Amino acid sequence: MLCLSRSMGIFACCSLLLLFSTAAEAGIVGVNYGRVANNLPSATEVVELLKSNGISHVKLYDADPSFLRALAGTGVKVVVTVPNEILASTAARPGFALAWVQRNVVAYYPSTQIQAIAVGNEVFVYPRNLTTFLVPAMQNVHAALSSLRLDGVIKISSPIALTALQNSYPSSAGSFRPELVVSVLQPMLEFLRQTGSYLMVNAYPFFAYEANADVISLDYALFRPNPGVVDSGNGLRYYSLLDAQIDAVFAAMSAIKYEDIKIAISETGWPSKGDADETGAGQANAAAYNGNLIRRVLSGNAGTPLRPQADIDVYLFALFNENQKPGPTSERNYGLFYPDEGKVYDVEFTLGGRNGGGLKWEDVRGKGPSTTLPPSSSSGTVRTSSTGESWCVANAMVGKSQLQAAMDYACGEGGADCRPIQRGAACYEPDTVEAHASYAFNSYYQSKGRAMGTCDFEGAAYVVSQPPRIGNCALPSGA
Structure with a gap:
């Protein structure tokens, strides 16, 4: 440059x-x-x-x-x-x-x-x-x-x-x-x-x-x-x-x-x-x-x-x-690394084995959602409604593969209640990765008391202050 x-x-x-x-x-x-x-x-x-x-x-x-x-x-x-x-x-x-x-x-x-x-x-x-x-x-x-x-x-x-x-x-x-x-x-x-x-x-x-x-x-x-x-x-x-x-x-x-x-x-x-x-x-x-x-x-x-x-x-x-x-x-100060080879900030160059292998979601999912960055830098400023409510929804911009991997963690080791998005259940429709991921991410977020850093999933989710819906299914606030 x-x-x-x-x-x-x-x-x-x-x-x-x-x-x-x-x-x-x-x-x-x-x-x-x-x-x-x-x-x-x-x-x-x-x-x-x-x-x-x-x-x-x-x-x-x-x-x-x-x-x-x-x-x-x-x-x-x-x-x-x-x-x-x-x-x-x-x-x-x-x-x-x-x-x-x-x-x-x-x-x-x-x-x-x-x-x-x-x-x-x-x-x-x-x-x-x-x-x-x-x-x-x-x-x-x-x-x-x-x-x-x-x-x-x-x-x-x-x-x-x-x-x-x-x-x-x-x-x-x-x-x-x-x-x-x-x-x-x-x-x-x-x-x-x-x-x-x-x-x-x-x-x-x-x-x-x-x-x-x-x-x-x-x-x-x-x-x-x-x-x-x-x-x-x-x-x-x-x-x-x-x-x-x-x-x-x-x-x-x-x-x-x-x-x-x-x-x-x-x-x-x-x-x-x-x-x-x-x-x-x-x-x-x-x-x-x-x-x-x-x-x-x-x-x-x-x-x-x-x-x-x-x-x-x-x-x-x-x-x-x-x-x-x-x-x-x-x-x-555009560097990713200092001259002593320490990271200026934490950023990963691999995703799911692409770009030459390296960190995969399964390597970090046991740790829960990433908290490497403060929520304000990874998913925007967290704002709640006048009643103190907030929800966690999927960030479609990361792509279906990352959403799916994050949802697998939330519904598995994360302990989210994903029964309502199973086939035939109340929140199954629309049958899209983004819709199902939003439900799973929000369930995890609410179960953790909406704690800082619990709505990130490596950039796959973010917090909103207006009640979202999946088709005819409203996401619970947990408030």
């Missing part, structure tokens, strides 16, 4: 948006490994950290040889980057591109599973104007891969910042900056189409929220339950800011006839600390944003309202806090 990415705050107008609507194939969750710091662990220690936390994909901002050697034989997939500083040489000299590929890819592949090459990073906002070099550099790197018969297994792309958009709100009106369309975006997208690759997009809802906290809901920015916002152009209802940002890019691509190109979110994240004027920065919000996003992607809900079946991969920014990054405090 370039510090200049903070200019994406203007994208804040991008809105209020998202829903997980139809489930897609589960995407992958990786991390960006930035090294603008003087206190980071060794390459071998970093690789062990990735493995021990179930992180199966990593993206570099260069092609660090010590790290690529350390990855050999681990199965961890890596994206390497041609730095902006050598973009001009890569574009001007095919021999330079070939030598770079031989030195930084061929020397390690296939023992080190290099799966993609990012050519440059946020080139359009880089201090030096490198835009004209981008597509020729991508073409030369691809030609080098082709000559080495690696073009079929290693993709080429380039991360763009959301500042490449001229319009972003509503999402349906998304369009690229006119001066970029003919000069670079159309040629780049055509290259991606011809090579079967995808567009990398760096998207940060934090910047939009920070600049517009008076009009953008924090729940909307953090994937928490919220009423959603209807796009006036396409009628779709959005429940998260990230979805709105990505659909604005999809709309912009569609406007220039490249709606078939896939997108990967090459950077996204939330700072755990910021300056006094950086509204929303903090550990609880960072944990909520990244934790909820991970659960969503691994649950098979990686699509957007405009592209519900899109299997979008996500790379979180960043692995470590980086103490030498310039700019506001937030820039040095």
